[in-house]
Amino acid sequence: MDYLFQRSLDDLVKGLRSQAAASGESRYVAKALEEIRKEIKATDPHIKAAAVHKLAYLNALHGVDMAWAAFQVVEVMSMPKFSHKKIGYLAASQSFTDSTDVLLLITNLLKKDLSSKNEFEAGMALECLSRIATPDLVRDLTQDVLTMLGSSKLYIRKKATLVLFKVFSKHPESIRVAFKRLVEKLDDRDSQVVAACVSVLHELARQDPQPYLLLAPELYRLLVESTNNWLLIKLVKLFALLMPLEPRLAKKIAEPLCEQMRRTSAKSLVLECIRTITVGLLDNTEVVELAAGKLQEILAASHGGDGEDDDPNLKYLGLQAVLDLLPVYPQLVTQSKSVIISCLNDVDPSVQMASLRLIVSMVSDSNLADTVQILMRYALSAEKIFCNELLSSILSTCSRSFYELVTDFSWYVGVLGELVRVPNFEQGKEVERQLVDIGLRVESVRKDLSRLARDFLIDSSTWENSHIHRVLAAAAWIAGEYVELAGDLFEIVEALLQPRMKKLPPSVQAVFLQAVLKILVHFASAAATAVDAEVVDKMVTLIRENAGSLQSHVDTEVQERASNLFGLISFIEDEAGSGEMLAGIREAFAKDLGPVSQFSQQRVVVPDGLEL
Amino acid sequence: MIDAVLVMNTQGKPRLAKFYKSLSPVKQQEIVRKVYTGLSSRAEHFCNFVEADEIFGAGTKLVYKHFATLYFVFVIDSGESELGILDLIQVFVETLDSIFKNVCELDIVFNFNKVNTVLDEIVMGGQVVETNSTEIVKSVQEIFK
Numbered sequence: 001m002d003y004l005f006q007r008s009l010d011d012l013v014k015g016l017r018s019q020a021a022a023s024g025e026s027r028y029v030a031k032a033l034e035e036i037r038k039e040i041k042a043t044d045p046h047i048k049a050a051a052v053h054k055l056a057y058l059n060a061l062h063g064v065d066m067a068w069a070a071f072q073v074v075e076v077m078s079m080p081k082f083s084h085k086k087i088g089y090l091a092a093s094q095s096f097t098d099s100t101d102v103l104l105l106i107t108n109l110l111k112k113d114l115s116s117k118n119e120f121e122a123g124m125a126l127e128c129l130s131r132i133a134t135p136d137l138v139r140d141l142t143q144d145v146l147t148m149l150g151s152s153k154l155y156i157r158k159k160a161t162l163v164l165f166k167v168f169s170k171h172p173e174s175i176r177v178a179f180k181r182l183v184e185k186l187d188d189r190d191s192q193v194v195a196a197c198v199s200v201l202h203e204l205a206r207q208d209p210q211p212y213l214l215l216a217p218e219l220y221r222l223l224v225e226s227t228n229n230w231l232l233i234k235l236v237k238l239f240a241l242l243m244p245l246e247p248r249l250a251k252k253i254a255e256p257l258c259e260q261m262r263r264t265s266a267k268s269l270v271l272e273c274i275r276t277i278t279v280g281l282l283d284n285t286e287v288v289e290l291a292a293g294k295l296q297e298i299l300a301a302s303h304g305g306d307g308e309d310d311d312p313n314l315k316y317l318g319l320q321a322v323l324d325l326l327p328v329y330p331q332l333v334t335q336s337k338s339v340i341i342s343c344l345n346d347v348d349p350s351v352q353m354a355s356l357r358l359i360v361s362m363v364s365d366s367n368l369a370d371t372v373q374i375l376m377r378y379a380l381s382a383e384k385i386f387c388n389e390l391l392s393s394i395l396s397t398c399s400r401s402f403y404e405l406v407t408d409f410s411w412y413v414g415v416l417g418e419l420v421r422v423p424n425f426e427q428g429k430e431v432e433r434q435l436v437d438i439g440l441r442v443e444s445v446r447k448d449l450s451r452l453a454r455d456f457l458i459d460s461s462t463w464e465n466s467h468i469h470r471v472l473a474a475a476a477w478i479a480g481e482y483v484e485l486a487g488d489l490f491e492i493v494e495a496l497l498q499p500r501m502k503k504l505p506p507s508v509q510a511v512f513l514q515a516v517l518k519i520l521v522h523f524a525s526a527a528a529t530a531v532d533a534e535v536v537d538k539m540v541t542l543i544r545e546n547a548g549s550l551q552s553h554v555d556t557e558v559q560e561r562a563s564n565l566f567g568l569i570s571f572i573e574d575e576a577g578s579g580e581m582l583a584g585i586r587e588a589f590a591k592d593l594g595p596v597s598q599f600s601q602q603r604v605v606v607p608d609g610l611e612l
Numbered sequence: 613m614i615d616a617v618l619v620m621n622t623q624g625k626p627r628l629a630k631f632y633k634s635l636s637p638v639k640q641q642e643i644v645r646k647v648y649t650g651l652s653s654r655a656e657h658f659c660n661f662v663e664a665d666e667i668f669g670a671g672t673k674l675v676y677k678h679f680a681t682l683y684f685v686f687v688i689d690s691g692e693s694e695l696g697i698l699d700l701i702q703v704f705v706e707t708l709d710s711i712f713k714n715v716c717e718l719d720i721v722f723n724f725n726k727v728n729t730v731l732d733e734i735v736m737g738g739q740v741v742e743t744n745s746t747e748i749v750k751s752v753q754e755i756f757k
């Protein structure tokens with residue numbers, strides 16, 4: 001095949017670009033793939049290499065599988081011409097996996113290229129090894145890589161050093177032989193090599209820091225002397241991993257760490273120093289003060305005032321850092337309070353969330369009311385997702401550890417009422433749970449709950465939001481359960497039986513009906529005067545009119561409860577003996593329901609002879 | 613560790629995709645789509661960091677920069693400094709700029725091999741190997757002599 005007619009990669013790309021629709025594109029890709037399959041078998045190196053080049057492109061950017069061409073890739077890697085070889089290596093790096101069987105074939109090839117006089121060829125082989133190394137390859141090539149550590153060329157030394165990470169990861173036994181050689185690189189005359197070495201040590205230490213503790217003196221020297229920002233960042237991160245293992249280490253590096261923090265103009269390094277301080281130096285007040293000071297500078301710099309010169313990156317990272325320092329330096333929050341709170345309003349969701357997390361972690365029983373007020377204020381103007389994050393935070397913080405932080409439940413019931421009216425409200429289930437839960441646990445606040453329930457039931461303008469429905473169920477339950485505390489019972493029954501209720505989900509309708517039942521029982525059994533008797537009649541008529549159809553409702557639960565209700569009515573209307581029975585039912589409902597401990601079941605003694 | 617480097621345009625088409633963890637081509641494409649979804653909704657003045665737990669696993673972040681019609685995205689885990697990597701993206705783009713003289717998206721589209729080589733001179737096996745733009749340009753020019 002004459003390579004003049006072969007489409008080059010450029011032709012392929014141009015062809016792809018000329019396809020207007022996605023379907024055209026995938027057809028074009030399929031056609032190109034067919035051509036490639038033929039071309040790749042050619043003996044002419046130029047044609048084969050070009051085919052592999054195109055295939056690599058399609059593999060990387062169009063998700064085309066090229067595992068079937070692994071052998072041909074190896075052929076191209078073995079070609080004498082550097083530009084061809086390079087294409088082979090590119091393809092290999094991106095497509096070979098642990099299960100590629102031709103990997104067995106490339107050991108000698110890599111060996112040859114690793115020792116090439118052309119440093120770029122050697123570098124290419126190192127790069128490939130760093131991506132596709134298997135335990136076998138590593139075992140066979142470790143010695144070659146170690147030799148390269150002593151190369152006169154910086155280019156080779158820095159890449160060979162980095163590859164050692166892969167060597168150690170894939171073949172841990174090599175650490176015994178090679179560790180010393182890696183550590184020697186800490187003394188390399190070029191800081192890029194030292195940086196590569198520290199980078200490798202850091203990655204290794206992330207998996208298991210203990211073996212690297214003995215390098216502390218060397219690392220200390222570097223911390224004091226180095227000016228290479230990248231190296232320092234990795235070094236500081238490495239110390240963060242080592243400090244928990246040896247408390248004296250923290251004391252030793254405190255001073256050089258602070259010195260770097262003071263000297264540097266790179267915020268990246270300052271932030272890493274702060275992170276490391278939060279890991280092991282929180283008991284050193286001087287260091288913490290310095291860190292807090294630097295952090296305040298960063299937060300101040302992040303907030304240009306006016307929103308114009310804001311640096312969103314510093315805001316986001318600054319807030320995270322404040323959260324880390326919080327356990328020892330809560331003052332930081334009070335000092336930067338206005339910045340942090342205004343971040344709740346930030347356009348950037350990342351910054352908003354960071355700010356919210358920080359505020360929530362600062363909550364105590366003394367600032368709960370203020371915090372909730374702030375969060376509520378922002379929720380009113382926030383868009384849906386963040387609004388609900390705020391509301392959800394309020395709900396979870398207040399209910400944490402059985403409402404540990406809440407001192408005034410009357411206030412909290414008010415909060416729940418306000419919460420429900422926030423546009424974008426979607427926390428129906430949780431509010432329902434809490435309303436009922438609080439009613440069970442806190443007797444003194446049942447009157448407030450009853451009032452709240454009445455308001456929800458009567459003001460049907462809020463019923464539009466489907467997330468309110470569960471709350472309505474809670475309201476109905478409360479109205480029925482704490483019926484003695486309710487005000488005008490007829491009003492409530494009217495609300496519970498309004499025509500709109502039929503549009504509510506069946507599960508909610510069922511709760512409504514049960515509430516009506518309880519109220520009717522309560523009222524009817526207590527009816528003493530003629531006026532009362534009239535009201536009972538009115539209630540019964542109302543029930544007949546509005547709930548009659550529910551007896552044949554599709555949902556069985558609704559049907560059943562409606563039938564119970566009507567059964568009760570016919571019972572009431574049948575004068576004889578109903579008085580005593582009503583009193584009996586009323587008493588049954590009057591029994592206080594309380595929360596059940598999650599360990600209650602365990603306390604039940606299994607009766608003798610019962611096999612479970 | 614750097615888990616991946618992606619360059620995609622503002623329509624979501626990938627122009628460069630290098631993964632430093634073994635992933636099938638199908639999975640790679642899926643990830644590219646998810647990253648695009650995560651980035652396309654962000655406005656200009658937002659911070660350059662997006663938490664990427666659902667895409668790459670716990671603790672990972674996307675560090676990205678938007679230049680003209682392209683997003684340059686480095687996916688990192690907690691072993692990297694966010695601001696440091698942001699600087700590195702700058703180095704990457706400046707290097708491309710030197711090599712291609714005011715680089716634009718088309719340069720990247722038609723120079724698959726060369727652009728990959730530039731990246732390989734900056735990041736090797738998920739770790740940073742060189743941060744000096746001049747050095748990188750020198751090496752790339754030698755390689756393509």
